[in-house]
Amino acid sequence: MDTSPTATVPGYPMPRAAGCPFDPPPAVEELRAAPLAKVRIWDGSTPWLITRHADQRALLNDPRVSIDDRRPGFPHVTAHRAGRAHSTPRMVTNTDAPDHTRLRRMVTGPFLVKRVEAMRPAVQGIVDRVIDDMLAGPRPADLLTALALPVPSLVICALLGVPYRDHAFFHHNSSRALDRSLPPEEAEAAGQALIGYLDRLLREKLADPADDTLSDLGARVTAGEMSHDEAVHMGVALLIAGHETTATMISLGTLALLRDPGRLAALRERSEDPKAVAGAVEELLRYLTIVDSALRRVALADIEIGGATIRAGDGLLFDLAAANRDPDAFTGDPAALDPDRPARHHQAFGYGPHQCLGQSLARLELQVVYGTLYRRIPTLRLAVPFEEIEFLPDGITYGVRALPVTW
């Protein structure tokens, strides 16, 4: 392939097509049909863009592929993250095995499938209460702030031991810390605010432990199994990951369904069938693929794949939406939202050792919300024309600024 400096390398991220807010950028889908290619990112570097489902699975599970963001060639998301790489403590999100295995096994406890399943009645209670409050409040309402953010925030607060009364503070700073359109100093300040907050909370838990995950992390610090800094950063990661992503899946998924009333009616009728609801959640995860900024890795050795040779030190970007629309991986028309399609093997939670730690919890929350909301509010509808909904293309996740609904 032509690797001369004059060859045109397309920029990444790429723009979505006007009027197709749920579809990946057309140029990304075109790249999936072509041999493996490079793209140009914000700092001028040219990592590979991996778009095919099979290639992503092979590489994301390959020990020659590293998530260590201090290595030369690592394709950072933003200047802010690049600048912080060397001062950030080692966490699950920036270590390879064996460090990653050690750190991750310290926090798998609360996310075990059976422990999460045991939370189902509590999550159902939270969702019912939040819907009661929404119904008792003004119409129209913003579904994002009335339901999509409160549900996962209440759940992750209870699990971690973070007081929910601080939600305005951590919502604000989480979305700013992840916003690629902000000046690096501002994203940095938001991140620091969260670190300072979790640092104070962890100290309180050390002095006065409770039955929650932050106290468990505190106990591991006391036992010398992890450093105070590692525990603080783990807490920040869980707090941010625990509410932003799931909130986006609730609001964007509801928007997609409101635009497709036949599908919404079909889902509502099957609300009492856990298998049907779970299947619809998997298909929505695939179809929407809300993790919008590609997963980032760097190659540690030369790797032959997809007719190309990735060289040691090359950066790798994994566009999850492209893989989730790969016709070689999904039956039927992958561009359509079809809750009856087998979709469990989607890549919305990533793949390999870093695959989402919170996926069982996210699935539980989404199953309860999708199985309850449309049944309890059958007349739910948009309060503004679809064209007025503002999408957010600059986050780590792709969502909406607000979702005005009425009933």
Added chain:
Amino acid sequence: MRVEIDEPKCVASGQCVVASPEVFDQRDEDGVVIVLDAAPAPALHDAVREAAAVCPAAAIRLVLE
């Protein structure tokens, strides 16, 4: 069908437990997979195949007898 696990590869995701709770479980302390039934009955084979397909670490091997 015989179910084999490459335990050091397991990343404790629990995907296999969701797909086939009759055959897989997770260790309480760290979430690592436990095989409950290494020779599952034919009625469970589809679910076990799904478990192997969704395992993010490719840690589940199915040996056909």
